[in-house]
Amino acid sequence: MNVNKTEYAHLILEVRRQLQRGLPLVQRPYKMLAEKLGVCEATVLKTVEQFREEGLIKRLGLVVRHHELGYVHNGMVVWNIPDEHVDDVGKILAKESKVTLCYQRPRRVGWPYNLFCMIHGKSRDQVRKALEEIQIKHELLFEHDILFSVQRFKQTGGRYVD
Amino acid sequence: MTSTNRKQNLLQQEVELTDFERQLINELQSDFPLTSKPFDVLGERFNCAPSKIKETLQALLDRGVLTRFGPLFNIENVGGCFSLCALSVPEECFEEVADLVNEYEEVAHNYERDHYWNMWFVLATKSEKSLSDCFEEICRRTGCPGMNLPKEDEFYVGLHFQL
Numbered sequence: 001m002n003v004n005k006t007e008y009a010h011l012i013l014e015v016r017r018q019l020q021r022g023l024p025l026v027q028r029p030y031k032m033l034a035e036k037l038g039v040c041e042a043t044v045l046k047t048v049e050q051f052r053e054e055g056l057i058k059r060l061g062l063v064v065r066h067h068e069l070g071y072v073h074n075g076m077v078v079w080n081i082p083d084e085h086v087d088d089v090g091k092i093l094a095k096e097s098k099v100t101l102c103y104q105r106p107r108r109v110g111w112p113y114n115l116f117c118m119i120h121g122k123s124r125d126q127v128r129k130a131l132e133e134i135q136i137k138h139e140l141l142f143e144h145d146i147l148f149s150v151q152r153f154k155q156t157g158g159r160y161v162d
Numbered sequence: 163m164t165s166t167n168r169k170q171n172l173l174q175q176e177v178e179l180t181d182f183e184r185q186l187i188n189e190l191q192s193d194f195p196l197t198s199k200p201f202d203v204l205g206e207r208f209n210c211a212p213s214k215i216k217e218t219l220q221a222l223l224d225r226g227v228l229t230r231f232g233p234l235f236n237i238e239n240v241g242g243c244f245s246l247c248a249l250s251v252p253e254e255c256f257e258e259v260a261d262l263v264n265e266y267e268e269v270a271h272n273y274e275r276d277h278y279w280n281m282w283f284v285l286a287t288k289s290e291k292s293l294s295d296c297f298e299e300i301c302r303r304t305g306c307p308g309m310n311l312p313k314e315d316e317f318y319v320g321l322h323f324q325l
Contacts, residue, residue: 016235023232025216028198041198048196048233057233061194062219064187068177068226076275076282087315094317104315105246111279111309116246147275147282 011039015047016056066100071120073148075127078113080143086115092138093117098130112143124148177227182208186218187227243293244286245312248279249304256280259304268296279309 014037023029030048031041051057066074081089086104093115094102101118121127131146179187185208195203205212222228251259256274263269263283272283287293294310301308 019233020235021232022230025201025220025231027201027212029200030198045196045198051233051235052196055236058236059192060196060233061190061192062187062222062231063229063234064191065227065229069179070177074273090315090317094319100319102317102319103246103313104317105311105313108309108311114314145277147277147279150274150276150280 011037011043012047015044016051019048019051019057066120070122073121073124073127075119075121075124075131076147076149077117077119077131078145078147079115079117079140080107080112081115082142083114089138089140089142090115092140093134096134098134113145177225179227182210183218183222183227186215187222190219242286242288243290243312244284245293245297245310247283247285247297247300247311248309249281249301249306250279250308251281251304251306259306262304263300266296266300268293281306285310 015033018033018036024032026032028041030044034041034044037044048057048060052060079089090102090104093099094117098119098121099117100120101116103116104114105116107114119127119130121130127148128146134140190204194200197203199212201212201215204215208215219228219231223231249259249263260272260274260281263281264272266285268285268287270284270286272281274280275282285293285296287296293312297308297310
């Protein structure tokens with residue numbers, strides 16, 4: 001029993017490792033992974049489904065590089081939202097199609113902003129305009145600032161701990 | 163071509179996408195079928211040969227338009243600690259500080275931003291302890307004021323990047 005459990009945990013870890021490298025572009029990608037791992041295709045599919053249900057996999061699909069598509073300006077918009085409204089405003093911003101990230105973070109001395117969202121654009125004006133539209137649409141009159149990216153000097157993917 | 167060269171080329175010239183590529187990118191950011199033969203399913207959806215989809219995705223990967231293709235893991239559920247950190251770096255030693263900060267394996271996504279807090283990066287470590295240790299070490303070695311801003315809540319961004 002214990003051995004099976006260990007083997008199962010090992011399998012889960014291996015499937016995850018393989019998946020983090022991306023899916024092979026072949027007719028049956030999961031079968032190819034399964035063959036590498038010495039298990040059957042159905043097991044791999046079931047494991048991926050399980051990852052998705054558990055929230056370990058956020059989404060399945062492709063990951064674009066905004067930068068390479070000409071969206072070279074990203075504006076980090078930071079807001080000072082009263083604590084009792086931060087949840088509502090966060091949800092509103094996250095629903096906007098131009099917003100690609102939205103987080104609540106702690107305030108610090110001299111830093112009153114507790115809500116962060118990211119807007120990408122092909123120019124700074126495009127980012128400003130998108131922000132203005134969102135503000136008008138939702139009547140967001142809170143104190144805020146935009147921090148534009150100037151230059152990108154290190155871009156690496158998220159690191160995984162394993 | 164090295165990846166640096168490729169990046170530079172891409173920076174100089176904005177990537178042009180065909181309508182088909184644009185459509186694939188817009189639709190496959192979140193809606194890739196989880197099934198034994200996903201490209202066959204997509205072939206039917208896009209009314210083309212499955213091989214055309216595979217070839218197009220491979221070409222987009224080769225051109226650097228896509229970073230990867232497959233499942234996007236929720237890194238925080240996988241394990242480890244993450245935090246957005248900022249430093250206020252004097253203009254005259256910005257490059258020097260950037261080199262020092264970027265030497266850290268724990269540092270990712272380092273951006274310069276036009277603000278008093280002009281250097282923003284993500285720290286990724288195995289534990290909360292190692293995260294605050296690393297942050298404090300960076301502040302000490304650079305001599306720059308810093309802010310460590312771990313996320314308190316994430317608002318799910320449902321729609322993905324539309325081209």
